[in-house]
Amino acid sequence: MREWWNWQTRKTKDLVAARLWGFESPLSHTHTMLDLHYLTEHFDEVRQRTALRHVEIDFEELAVLLETRRNLIFQAEAARFEQRQDQERIKAIDKSSPEFLELRNQLRELSTRAKLLDDQRKEVVDTLQQRLLYIPNLVHQSVPQGRDSSDNAVIRVWGAPRQFDFPPRDHVDVGELLGLLDMDRAGKVTGARFAFLKGALARLSHVLVDFMLELHTKQHGYLEILPPFLVNEASMMGTGQLPKFREDSFQVDSYFLVPTAEVPVTNYHRDEILDEERLPIKYVAYSPCFRKEAGSYGIDTRGLIRQHQFEKVELVKFSHPDTSYQELESLVADAERVLQLLGLPYRVVSLCSGDLGFSAAKCYDLEVWIPSQNCYREISSCSNFEAFQARRANIRYRSPDGKPQHLHTLNGSGLAIGRTIVAILENYQNADGSLTIPTALVDRMKTDKLVGPQGA
C-alpha cells in the first residue's frame, strides 16, 4: 500500500500537474489494471491476449522489471530483518556505555543500506506500476478477433430501416427547417462541436432523459443517482481514463469534466468493500458528458453526432464475478429496450479485439439506423470491465466465508441523448419537413407532431 507508485514523477507534464493540484497520489493503493500475480504466472498468455488488440507493449522490459522487483523486495526485506534484530539488542544496552555508541554507529550504516535498497525497490515498483497502467484489459474469449471496426460481429438486428418515398434529409436540415436547431450560433458563442437546441427540440432532450430514467428505474430495477459533473484525478484513474487519455479530457483547476457518468458513478464505491448479498448493484445516472474528441478532426464535423458536450443516461452495474457476463447481456437488453420503445431500427455488434476500448474485456455496441448516412451508427456502448476498473478503483466485495475480492464493473449508455435526437429527427421526419413524435413520447411531449418553422 505504501509503496504505491508515484507514476507522475516519471512524466514532467504529470509532475507539474501534481504540484499544481496539490496531490501526491491519485490513487490510494497499489492496484493496477492487471493482477500482478496473474501477470507473473501467465506471462505468455497475457502477451498473446494483449497482441489481439494490436497495441505495442514492451513485454521484454516488463519481464525484466518483474524479476528485478522480486529480487529487490527480497534483498530489502533481508536488510530490514537484520536491522530489526540489532535494534532488539541495542534496546537492552546502557545508553551511556561505549558499546551503545559502537552499536549505534553500526546500526546507522545498516539503516542507510536498508533505506537505499528500499528506495531502489520503490523505484522499480514505481516503474512497473507505471508500465502496467498502460496495458489494456485482457479480452474475453468470446470476443471476435480482428483489427478494426470492419471485423466487428453483428449479433442481431432489430427493426427494418424505413423506406422513404422522398430523399431523407439529415438531422441538421430537419432540425434547422423546424427552426429548433442552431449550429451556427453555437459556433459563434462557443465553437465547433457545440449546438443550441430550442423550443420543442430542447424539450425533447429532457423528455428523453426522463423517459429513459423512468424506464430503467421502474422496469429494470436501477437506482437513479445524480452524480457530480466534475471529478478528481483519482476517479479518472479508477475507471481508466487516466493516465492514457488525458488529452481527451477537459479540466477545470484540479477537476475533470466528466466524459461520462460512468466515472463518478463507478467511483462512488471506490475503496469500499461491499457485502456480497448486495450484488448486483445497479445505478442509472443522467449527466452531461464532455470530451475533447482529440484525434477525430474531420470526422462527423456536421451536426450532433460528435459534440464536445452531450447528454447521456448511463447504466452502471457492480456485479459478482461469477455472473458478470449474464449481467452484461441483461444490461444490453435494458439499453435495447429504449430503442425498441422509440421504434428506432438498430443492430447489436460485438466489438472485435482490435476495436475494443482500453478498459473493456468485452463490449457490445448498439448501432441505430441513420437514414441520411444509410448506415448504422453507435448510440450505446455496453461493456464488461471484469476486475480491471475494480482493481484500479479498489472496489471489492466480501463473501461471508471468504476474503475481500475485486468485483466486476459494467456499464452502458441507455442511451446517448444527442444521438437519440439525431435518430428521431432522421427516422421520424416527413416529406413536408414536419416531425412525427414517437408514440412512446407523445404524452410527455404533449404533441404527436412538430411542424416548422417555429421560433426565431
Place this chain on the structure above:
RNA sequence: GGAGGAGUGGCCGAGUGGUCGAAGGCGCUUGACUCGAAAUCAAGUGUGCUCGUUUGAGCACCGGGGGUUCGAAUCCCUCCUCCUCCGCCA
C-alpha cells in the same frame, strides 16, 4: 476565502519514541449450553507483498508524501480530506 478541530483495523474507539499490527467494545466465525432461538461463556477474526511443496517464516501498512532518530501510530515539515464557526453565493 478567514479561524479552529480531527483523520487509527468491517465499524466505534484507546494509544504522545522501542514492550503496538496496535487495548477495549461492536460486528462476524466456530465451539459449549438449548428441542430450537435469545442470552451467557470460550476461542478465533485486518490488508498487501516476499520466501517456502506443506506446517510456516519474514517485510510493509495507524489519511498521502517527505524528514528527524539506532528505532515513529507517537516528534517535525508538507499535501489531501472531513467537521465546526465566520464571510460570500445559486
